[in-house]
Amino acid sequence: MTARALVIGAPRSGSGKTSVTIGLLRAFARRGVKVRGIKTGPDYIDPGFHEAATHLPGLNLDSWAMAPDLLRHLARQQADDAELILIESAMGLFDGIPGEKNRSGAASDLARLFGLPVLLVLDVSGQSQTAAATAYGFAHYDPQVKIAACILNRAGSERHRKLSGEAIEAIGLPVVGTILRDPTLILPERHLGLVQASEHPEMDAHIERLADAMEASLDLDAIYAAAKSFDIPPGSSEKILPPPGQRIALAEDAAFTFLYPHLKRSWREAGAEIVPFSPLADEAPPADCDICWLPGGYPELHAGKLASAESFKTGLKRFAYTKPVHGECGGYMVLGETLEDAEGITHAMTGLLSHRTSFAKRRMNLGYRQAELMADSPVGRQGTVIRGHEFHYASVVSAGTDAPFAAIADGGGRPIGQTGGRRGSVSGAFFHAIARA
Template sequence: MTKALIIGAPRSGSGKTSVTIGLLRAFARRGIRVRGIKSGPDYIDPGFHQAATGIAGLNLDSWAMEPPLVQHLLANAAEGIDLLLIESAMGLFDGIAGGEGRTGSAADLSRLLGIPVLLVLDISGQSQTAAAVAVGFRHYDQNVRMAGVVLNRAGSERHVRLSRAAIESAGLSVVGAVLRDSMLSLPERHLGLVQATEHPAIESHIDRLADAMESALDLDAILSLAVSIAPEAGSPSAHLSPPGQRIAIASDAAFTFLYPHLGHHWRQAGAELVAFSPLADEAPPGHCDACWLPGGYPELFAGRIAAAHKFRAGLADFAATRPVHGECGGYMVLGESLEDAEGQRHTMTGLLSHSTSFATRKMNLGYRQATLLSDGALGRAGQVIRGHEFHYARVTDAGRDEAFAAIADGTGSPIGLSGGRRALVSGTFFHAIAAVTG
């Protein structure tokens, strides 16, 4: 029987990712088959979860995914697994006004699936006041159960004693305390954490996190807080269909953001995913019948992409007869040009007519609901797709192509037209997560 526990916090930056990664590796060392899951649309943390366990990560998103799909994905993720640790995005209750159980928060998953929460409290700058925060979490929603507390970034043993005593006197269990240590922090850049595959010493860093959690936390107590789950079978009907039978997937340091559940479902549906590297000047393999350019960091490699003549020529040849779709970073590469952070303009593939810039940054962040305006890689015209947008680049020239989709924000308020489409080529800043079936 699989057990599960949600790891939540009052806000982003509380250290829950470091705690989660350390616990994943610590439990894996014990021979426990443990898998990490990220609530919400964060596509970086699942890579760290996989690095810590050797088992593929997963996103569960209560806003973008209909409840039957959440159940289906959880049931698949639990197969052969002893323990699921579900890491919250942002604060535990943070989400949008998407309707009951559809806010995108980790609290939705707790209610839907009956999974309790291990609360990570950053107690720097406070002591007994941490108890007021913990008690507030316990009483805020009676359907979201606080199973225990981790004290994080404590300054001293005395600091720990004061905070622990106040929290335990309020009736909550404290399973340990992690002292403040800058060596436990993960490196960041403009879209969040530097990805696990790019971390120069990922294994030693994860081992350091695991060592810290093993020495600071009561792993047996944490394991006892997890509850056995028997997920319903759910339904995969809201999954996005594979865009082809053999899909060429750009995969290197510039193209990295493919949601794990998409690749897994496409393979389950019988598709073959064939990786190629634009940074290595590789064209999409000729035996493929669709090409997908995921998001990533093309702005950091714009010069190399501009100089990748075999890639650019090969992609143009491919697009003449087969569909090509780009998301976010992939969309930027499909355009005429990309201006990097220093203001230097680099020629891109020109398969779409827009231009983008990273020189003047403007954060675009939020859930998106897209209605497709024509048939293509993501589905038929009129299909509604839910997903997410997170980028600092902006469009400096909208170009002359047909729009790809009409988009609204997470509450349904219209935003306007998004992306572009020309012949068999399409692209958008929007990352697709799941379809709307109703």
């Protein structure tokens, strides 16, 4: 089966791309179309919404962190046995970082690489005919990125729809529907983005409402027809991070949620077994595993419960005597000595590393990172360069005395310094690994 595919883009974040994408995914699924979602960039939350809408695993594709061959490999996997792929852009369609051609992290890189058209979501609140000027700019900005059609979002009335839509169609771009302003369609947010699909109360009912809105407002047949055959050449899995062990104890609950879908899938395909456990339920990593991985998440929201999880902390220390333990971002915070929550209360963590973190002293850290590993670790061998990113509000308030985990540079290759810590078989950093450079 050859899937059709379409990029869903917008001029900026907050235009409603995610709600439109989720609603379309469920609306097409209700029609019996085997549809899957892909999110561009390093956003690890939205693939969970895509999975909730389709009941099929989501995927991140990041043109900066992933080499073109890896992008092709993962995209072809996602398209296997699918009829339609909807690729949701992060931020604005052309938003990325300066650098190597088609390696900016922008969704437009994927539109060029895969030769896919774009469905442009325009938030027309506060404007009418001016939306046509925005659409015209998108249609002519890059001749290699084709805008197939527009969706008008958050229109205030039928007259508003008519003024905006007719102006856009007059410049030769089709409008495949208008979604009227409706606050009930907005997804709730918190400090790292949307509240995750697994935490959203009555998530399925909300997705059903989004699908109802898309069916009532948009021409689904025209959207399906605008999608292009997703017939791309084979890629390579060479740059995927290899599984860190044969049996991987993976922390998985409301405090530990941020593991990229492509890593979990590729580890299983390589023959590794992933064994989930819940620190919030006071579970220790199973002793018969040979590696423990603490992914990112929201430990700052559950710091008191983690501090009192004695079986988890004791079991993790026992595990770390003889086997590797690695923590990313939130997992790194839990590996430290203490974590200060938003109210300024300090909670004792596992103490496997000597740093201390605080969510009360908040400062957003966001950006692509290149990490050169300073010793062998579950992420890779010493000297390996890994591409990934940081996204956190917590700060290290005491660096501790551990050896550094990696030397990092920003997305443009400018050195930032050393990051994270390692002691014995334990390692961690705020850095989220995506793929080998």
